[in-house]
Each structure stands twice: as structure tokens, then as C-alpha cells.
Amino acid sequence: MASKEPALRPTEAECKILDVIWNKKTATVRDVFEDLSQRQTIGHTTVLKFMQIMTDKGLLVRDTAVRPQVYRAARPKQETQQGLLRSLLDRAFRGSPGDLVLQALTMQRSSPEEIDEIRKLLDEMEAGSHK
Amino acid sequence: MASKEPALRPTEAECKILDVIWNKKTATVRDVFEDLSQRQTIGHTTVLKFMQIMTDKGLLVRDTAVRPQVYRAARPKQETQQGLLRSLLDRAFRGSPGDLVLQALTMQRSSPEEIDEIRKLLDEMEAGSHK
DNA sequence: TGATGTTGACGAAGTCCTTCGTAGATTGCC
DNA sequence: GGCAATCTACGAAGGACTTCGTCAACATCA
Numbered sequence: 001m002a003s004k005e006p007a008l009r010p011t012e013a014e015c016k017i018l019d020v021i022w023n024k025k026t027a028t029v030r031d032v033f034e035d036l037s038q039r040q041t042i043g044h045t046t047v048l049k050f051m052q053i054m055t056d057k058g059l060l061v062r063d064t065a066v067r068p069q070v071y072r073a074a075r076p077k078q079e080t081q082q083g084l085l086r087s088l089l090d091r092a093f094r095g096s097p098g099d100l101v102l103q104a105l106t107m108q109r110s111s112p113e114e115i116d117e118i119r120k121l122l123d124e125m126e127a128g129s130h131k
Numbered sequence: 132m133a134s135k136e137p138a139l140r141p142t143e144a145e146c147k148i149l150d151v152i153w154n155k156k157t158a159t160v161r162d163v164f165e166d167l168s169q170r171q172t173i174g175h176t177t178v179l180k181f182m183q184i185m186t187d188k189g190l191l192v193r194d195t196a197v198r199p200q201v202y203r204a205a206r207p208k209q210e211t212q213q214g215l216l217r218s219l220l221d222r223a224f225r226g227s228p229g230d231l232v233l234q235a236l237t238m239q240r241s242s243p244e245e246i247d248e249i250r251k252l253l254d255e256m257e258a259g260s261h262k
Numbered sequence: 263t264g265a266t267g268t269t270g271a272c273g274a275a276g277t278c279c280t281t282c283g284t285a286g287a288t289t290g291c292c
Numbered sequence: 293g294g295c296a297a298t299c300t301a302c303g304a305a306g307g308a309c310t311t312c313g314t315c316a317a318c319a320t321c322a
């Protein structure tokens with residue numbers, strides 16, 4: 001039975017699976033299992049169980065018509081990421097994205113390309129708010 | 132018995148308590164309880180229990196000499212925030228702070244002051260990486 | 263010093279997260 | 293059709309998170 005709420009806050013293990021599916025667009029249990037196995041020891045049925053739970057929660061949708069059932073993310077990657085970000089923001093940054101951004105930037109060197117892109121975005125934001 | 136690991140990933144409920152203590156610098160159980168009570172219904176002993184657990188985990192330290200025991204954060208706010216950020220980064224952003232920053236910025240309008248500050252930081256980062 | 267209110271320690275219950283083991287269903291091939 | 297391999301469902305166990313209830317220790321002040 002699927003829940004009505006879209007479940008915007010996947011748990012840690014769920015994130016690992018989502019990450020694989022985001023990359024592949026669609027995936028079978030085997031696909032995900034083989035991908036994750038390269039980085040950690042995990043059982044095939046464990047992956048399956050998670051994907052079933054995630055389908056119940058509304059994080060994934062699956063096509064049961066084809067035989068190795070094919071799963072997709074129910075919501076776009078960006079939307080889920082934003083849900084997680086908002087959660088972190090509310091939790092630990094008193095809702096201030098500026099603080100979070102500063103911390104994220106100082107934490108780890110970003111590539112020059114990323115820096116440029118961020119600059120561009122800042123410009124757009126400022127232009128957009130000058131109305 | 133305190134753990135050796137510094138426990139850089141407080142849970143959701145622990146974050147709420149940390150947030151209060153970050154603001155007050157030091158706090159008794161009663162202080163935290165009264166603060167949190169304004170926003171949610173929570174029992175006094177629940178808060179106490181969390182603060183005891185958090186002390187065990189190494190998130191808080193306390194002075195048992197004074198009678199209403201006084202608690203402080205064991206680590207600076209910034210350090211804990213970075214731990215949480217890193218966790219989110221690893222979880223859902225494939226370790227790319229740039230993506231996370233972009234999402235955070237698009238998510239919610241930042242103030243012009245924040246935007247300026249971010250620009251300044253970007254300049255510094257670029258200057259610093261020009262070796 | 264004893265009644266009263268506050269503070270602290272402990273234990274326990276309920277839920278959620280994570281992980282499998284087992285066993286039934288389906289498919290592909292000879 | 294029958295067998296082997298794969299895929300799916302179900303249930304359960306262990307641990308972590310969250311929340312309290314209870315009771316003991318302590319402080320206060322009349």
C-alpha cells in the first residue's frame with residue numbers, strides 16, 4: 001500500500017539506492033545490487049527489500065509488467081535533494097541557506113567551473129530580485 | 132561512559148537541543164526544556180534523557196559540580212554543521228559541494244548581504260587556488 | 263528537621279532502520 | 293514438460309532513535 005505523502009526524506013541506505021537509480025535513470029534490483037556491491041558488502045535481498053519499501057513509501061515506482069521489474073525514481077533528483085537540504089537547513093542552520101552555503105564552500109575546494117557557475121547564479125538572483 | 136569517537140552526526144532530536152545550546156552557550160536541562168517547549172510538546176525527562184545520551188556520545192560536556200548541572204556543546208557549532216553537511220554531501224550529492232550550493236541557492240532567496248558575502252568567498256577561493 | 267518542589271538516574275516501551283534467511287513464483291532452455 | 297537459475301515476497305531479528313514513567317537525590321525554607 002503506497003503512502004499518500006511523497007516521502008521527501010529518504011534514509012541513508014535509501015539514498016545510496018536512489019543515487020544509483022538517479023544515475024541509471026531506470027534499474028532492476030540486480031542493477032542496483034551490482035553497483036552497490038562494488039563499494040560495500042550488501043545482500044541481494046537486502047537491496048530488494050529496500051526497493052520494495054521505497055516503492056511503498058513513494059520514493060520509487062516500478063513496472064511490474066516486465067519481468068525483471070524495472071524501477072524508476074518517483075520524483076526528480078532535484079526535488080529529493082531539496083527536501084534533504086531543507087531538512088538539514090531546519091535542523092542545524094536555523095533555516096539560513098547563506099550560512100549553509102558558506103560552510104559548504106569553505107569545507108571543500110570546488111572546481112573553477114563550479115565557482116563560475118555559482119557566480120552566474122548569484123548574478124541571476126540579484127538581477128531577478130531587482131524588479 | 133563516554134565514547135572515544137566525537138560523534139559528528141547528531142540525530143534530529145539531538146540537533147534541536149544542540150541548537151538551543153549553541154545559542155545560549157551554556158544551559159541547564161531546564162533552560163533547554165523551556166526553550167523547546169515553546170515550539171513543541173516535550174517532556175522534561177525526555178530532554179534530560181537526550182542530554183545524558185548526548186553527553187555519553189561526546190556531543191555535550193557538563194559540569195556536575197554545580198547543582199543544576201550546566202551543559203555546553205563539546206565541539207564548536209561550525210564543526211558539527213560541517214559534519215552534517217559532509218554527511219548530506221556523501222549521501223545525496225555525490226560529494227559535489229557545487230551541486231549542493233547551487234541547489235541551496237535556488238531553493239530559497241538569500242539576502243543581498245549573503246550574496247555579497249558568498250561572492251567575496253568565491254573570489255578568495257579562486258585567488259587561493261591560483262598558485 | 264521535615265515538607266515540598268526541583269533535578270538526576272534508570273529502565274522500558276514503541277517505532278523506525280537495516281539486514282537477511284527462507285521459500286514461493288517466474289523464466290529460459292533442453 | 294521439467295530443471296536450473298533468477299527474481300520476488302514475506303517475515304523476522306537486532307540495533308538505533310524517541311519518548312516517558314518512576315523513583316531517588318538534593319535543595320530550600322518555614
